[in-house]
Amino acid sequence: MTSRSASRHLLAICCAIACAIPASAQPRSGERTNFTDAEIVDGFLATTIGAELQVAGRTDRIRKYDTPVRVYIDSSRGRPDRRRTTQRVVADIAKRVRNIDLAVTTKREEANVVVTLVKAREFYPTLTRFFGRDRAQQIRRDLDPQCLSGFRKGDDYRILGSTVVLMTDVSDFVFADCAYEELLQALGPINDTDKVPWTMFNDDVQKGYFDVYDQLLLNVLYDPRIKPGMTADEVQQVLPQILPDVRAFVAERNRLKP
Numbered sequence: 001m002t003s004r005s006a007s008r009h010l011l012a013i014c015c016a017i018a019c020a021i022p023a024s025a026q027p028r029s030g031e032r033t034n035f036t037d038a039e040i041v042d043g044f045l046a047t048t049i050g051a052e053l054q055v056a057g058r059t060d061r062i063r064k065y066d067t068p069v070r071v072y073i074d075s076s077r078g079r080p081d082r083r084r085t086t087q088r089v090v091a092d093i094a095k096r097v098r099n100i101d102l103a104v105t106t107k108r109e110e111a112n113v114v115v116t117l118v119k120a121r122e123f124y125p126t127l128t129r130f131f132g133r134d135r136a137q138q139i140r141r142d143l144d145p146q147c148l149s150g151f152r153k154g155d156d157y158r159i160l161g162s163t164v165v166l167m168t169d170v171s172d173f174v175f176a177d178c179a180y181e182e183l184l185q186a187l188g189p190i191n192d193t194d195k196v197p198w199t200m201f202n203d204d205v206q207k208g209y210f211d212v213y214d215q216l217l218l219n220v221l222y223d224p225r226i227k228p229g230m231t232a233d234e235v236q237q238v239l240p241q242i243l244p245d246v247r248a249f250v251a252e253r254n255r256l257k258p
Contacts, residue, residue, distance in 0.1 A: 032198060033212045033256055037243055043196040044217050044239075045232050047189035062230040063151070064188040064221055065159045068101040071113045071183075077126070078117030078168035082175055086115055086166070089179045093187075096215050098249050099222040100187070113186055115164040123167055130163055146170065147178035149186040157229040162186035177208040184214065188221050212254055219246040 048062055071090050075083045087104050094102040105111050118126050127136040127148065139148065151162040164182045166175065181200050192201050198213040199205065220226060223242045226235060250256070 031211060033254070035198070035213060035216065037239075039198070040213075040216050040220065040243065041236065041239055043193075043199055043213065044189075044220050045235065046193040046196055047191050047199060047201045047217060048221055049191065049232055060231070061157050062188070062221070062226060062228055062235065063153050063157050063159055063190070064226070064228050065100070065112070066228060067112070067158075068103075069113055069187065070103060070105040070111045071115060072105055072108045072111030073115045073117065074108070075117045075168075077122050078119060078166075080168055082117050082166070082168045082179075085172075085176060086117070086179055089176070089183055092210055093180075093183060093218075096210055096250075096253050097218045097222050099219075099224055102187075112160070113162040113164065113183075115166065115183070117166055117168050119169050120167045123165065126165055130165070146174065147182050149182035149190070151186055151188075151190065153228075159188065159228075173206075173208050177206050180208065180210055184210075184218060187218065189217060212250060212256070215250045215253070216246055219249060 049060055073083050073086050075081055090102060090104050094100065108114065116126060116130075123146075124136060124140060127139060130136075131139070131150075139145065147164075147166045149162060149164045152160045154160055164186050166178050166182065168175065170178075177200070185201065189201055192203055193199070194202055194204060196202055197205065198211070199217065200207050200211065200214055220239070220242055223246065225238045225242055
């Protein structure tokens with residue numbers, strides 16, 4: 001799965017306990033789209049600092065990719081075939097996060113994100129194959145997920161690679177909700193939180209699309225002024241300069257009134 005050096009830095013694992021309507025270009029009817037700076041900052045720090053399940057290494061700093069992100073979709077064990085839905089999710093994320101080079105690749109050797117699609121009965125055997133028996137049992141005991149993502153980081157907190165496992169024989173809503181949440185968390189905001197009611201990174205929130213609030217969070221994370229390894233204090237010093245640019249981009253992408 002990884003090189004020996006990269007394996008030592010398996011950092012964080014996150015999953016959705018229950019999870020989509022197919023991706024849509026516009027905010028859903030009734031979706032809240034206006035947020036204060038404080039609400040954005042609180043959600044950003046809550047989801048990007050820390051980890052739902054810490055496996056190794058420190059989690060008190062920003063983790064993100066600083067290279068192009070290429071996603072390989074392995075559907076050899078999954079039925080029904082959810083590749084097209086997964087491809088649409090990746091394309092939608094790429095469209096709505098300005099400073100990330102994100103795309104699907106058909107060559108596994110080019111990928112730093114591997115999405116494995118499996119039937120429900122293959123989910124835990126797949127986790128065992130990827131993470132080992134002890135860690136898979138820990139995940140099942142502590143989280144009992146329906147889908148999962150995790151990533152490996154270097155000592156400089158740059159993400160080296162991500163693993164996403166999704167069940168295919170679930171409803172369209174559950175699959176799309178899981179696909180969005182896990183692919184987004186594979187990019188850095190790995191920490192689920194019950195303190196922020198607007199984010200899909202809250203296990204009590206199920207959306208199935210890339211909502212405006214989480215677009216704000218991901219665009220903050222992938223702004224070039226946010227660097228891997230930053231502390232919460234360092235992030236808060238640059239956020240006042242970043243937020244106006246992020247707000248303008250998200251408003252334009254979602255055709256929101258200024």
